[in-house]
Amino acid sequence: MTVSRLLPCLLASLLVLSMHAAGASDSPRPTYAWSTDEVYDAAAIPAYAGTHEAVYARIDADLDAHVAHLQRWVRQRSISAQDDGIRDMAGLLADDLRALGFAEVEVVDTPGHPGVLGWYDAGAERTLVVYMMYDVQPIEPNWRIDDPFAGELVEHELGTVLMARGATNQKGPQRAFLNALDAMIATTGTLPVNLYVVAEGEEELGSPNFGDVIAPWRERLRQADGAFFPMNIQTPDGKASLNLGVKGIVYFEMEAKGGEWGGPSKAEVHGSLKALVDSPTLRLVQAIASMTTPDGNTIVIPGYYDAVTAPTAEQQRLVNALARDADDAAMQRAFAVSRWIGGMEGREAIVRNLFDPTFNVDGLWSGYTGEGVKTILPHMATAKVDSRLPPGLEPDDAYRMIRSHLDANGFNEIEIRPMSGYPAASTSVEAPLVQALLGVFNKYGVQTRVSPWLAGSAPFYQFTRTLGLPFVFGGLGHGSGAHAPDEYMLIHPAEGVGAAGLADIEKSYVDILHALADGF
Missing domain, CATH: 3.30.70.360 (Alpha-Beta Plaits)
Structure with missing residues (x-):
């Protein structure tokens, strides 16, 4: 090759190399300056010290009936994607609220599936909005049980579980919350906080009409002190991951x-x-x-x-705590991937995932x-x-x-x-609602990882932005298999299993409501 032919090739190669170098240095992805190495310590929140023995005893005495309530809920089909049993499930939820003493209950028609609104006036100083979703995913063909809507109790390596569609996502924990209300009302005649229940039947469809569900009571709901979504967030060893928002x-x-x-x-x-x-x-x-x-x-x-929005100092402390305990290899094994992009790990991977x-x-x-x-x-x-x-x-x-x-x-x-x-939604870890929840977790000895938000998405902006309320989703309890075969919720843990069973789940909800009443 002559020099005259070689020179253009060299120039072209240099141009390509310079373009790659410029692309690396001019990446549009921001680099966030980290201003603190402090680590948020959820265990430092004072444990909730209250005790409500009469209510706890009522939960223990009525536990078989409470399990039956969970079974009744999961036996009612409510597949939103197929409009299978949806209106019947909305009616069942509305009837249960009336039976608990909710003075106002409305089934709200929307362009899609109906919602349910309920109001319990305890004459209390504080008011909590409780979000519920009553719809479930379609059924897959390869369950280990014959009928995922039979509501069977099944022996599992973790103990006795309720295996059914909706067992953990989300009918099980939601009905457990109502069981706790039932025990409190039966024992004391009332609740420590006023309650709104706001329920939809289209969460699994992306909540396209949730705004229509809350619209009739929007101004009333804005006067509440916070919003809560009962959810099982424990792993089998008893640890919990509390996310304070969503993308x-x-x-x-x-x-x-x-x-x-x-x-x-x-x-x-x-x-x-x-x-x-x-x-x-x-x-x-x-x-x-x-x-x-x-x-x-x-x-x-x-x-x-x-x-x-760049990470705030508060969010940096939360991320530092997550990074301290991060196990990237375990997460990669769980998702069957060999590595994160570019070999990221620790805090870099957490920041990339969240921000x-x-x-x-x-x-x-x-x-x-x-x-x-x-x-x-x-x-x-x-x-x-x-x-x-x-x-x-x-x-x-x-x-x-x-x-x-x-x-x-x-x-x-x-x-x-x-x-x-x-849009995204987030709540400060310093919000009294969050602090009260962490205090209850500490009472039960639960080691809790707190994240600024979840990398997944849900329309929780309706609470944080539309209603202007702090919002938290979580609770004791373990389940698995959401959107998959063999979905279950742990009812009676086997010896050595750290996650709470149904009785302790319900007792913790009693404590959470009292902690919220005391600590807002």
Whole structure:
């Protein structure tokens, strides 16, 4: 090769290398300055010192009846995706609230499945909103029991469990909470706090109409002191993970169709025509690829990271505690992945998981996917995409930036169909509601990991933003298999199992309500 030919090649190589170097140094992902090495110590919160022996004794005496209430709930089908038993379950919940003495109970019609509102006036100084979801996921075919709606008690390596759809997600812990109310009212005649119950039947669908559920009582609910979601959060060894919020989300479809821009507009055509005809499938793939770096791990949509709120000093202390106890290898084994991106671990991985927005392809389809060979050029391609949004990044802004990026890069023909979207929610660990819950956990000797929020999403902004309330979700108890076969909730732990059984779960809810009454 002559020098005259070699020089352009060298210059091109240098240009490529410089572009890679610039990309590494100009990453849009922010680097957060860490201002403290202090570690939040949940165990330092004073343990709740109250005791309510008469109520505890009533729970013990009525435990068989309380188990039967859980079984009654899970036996009522309520698959929201299939509209299977939904209205019957709403009626069952409403009837149970009336039986407990809730003076006002309404079944609220929405454009989708109904909600339920209830009000118990204890004449107390403090008022708590209790969130419930009464819908469940569809059934998978490979359960170890014949009927996931039979509400069977099954012997398990952890002890006696209630194995059923909805056992732990979320009918079991919610009915356990109502059992605790029943024992308190039967023993003392009232409750230590006033209660609103706000229940929906579309949580498993993304809560598209939850705003309509709370709308009739919105102004009343805003006068409450906090909101609580009863939930099993213990692992079998008795440890608990308390998350103080959730990321937001946008979930949408991206679609490329043939049309004026090119590509077949009515139906697939022969694959040999690719020499002459644009491919909607390839356009969609390229549009998706344009939104991240080539490895798929950094979003390059302009401005996407800019609005994310940097970790506060309080959140840094929580993250430091999480990092101190982190076991990345165990989590990787649980998810059957060999490593985190780039070999991250410890605090770096936690910060990335909590404070980074994501861009994820949930599904992608186009053309022929059957057996054998069929050479076609499809006229349409579709993808389902989600992006998790940390506090600060709003859904409307995310959609706007995605659309602007596509248009700026020549993908004007790509259609975006929003399917769901809501912002993040978070509550301070210093909120009296959270402190009261941690105090009860400490009474029961529970080692608790506290996270600023969960990397997953739920529409809890309706409490923190719409109603302006501190919101916490958690409680003693263990279950597993949500959205999967053999879902269960632990009822009677075997010897050596650290997680609470039903009796202690209900007693802890008694303590939580009293702690909230005393500590708001």
